[in-house]
Amino acid sequence: MFKPNLRCRIQLSSGENDVYGQPIPGRFVNERCAVVKLEISNEKTSVRADSSASRGNAIEEEVVSIILLTNKTKAEKDDIIEVSGVKLRIAARHPRFDVTGRLDHYEIRATMWAEA
8 A cells, every 4th residue: 555755746747848849847736755766876978979089978967766656646747746856857657556456556757857
């Protein structure tokens, strides 16, 4: 049985896209959630133009997260979720069922949100 233990702030998508095809955030809703995994790290990535001679690289922030939301959540893919001071973009939403087959909660996988 899923029991949420944190407050999450979700910014729902407005249903429109900007000039780059990215969803435009809309209104905020507050919901209860539970964090299963929230790993934020800086990873080195290769810079292709420099990789042949100087072996240049860049530092890129990487997030691995799994968040559980109630079965009544309004969150969808491409919405923004803020939990523990971290803003994330919802990449996937998977329903999870209890042993009797009823919808118990949703598992959210989210990535780093970069504002334009």
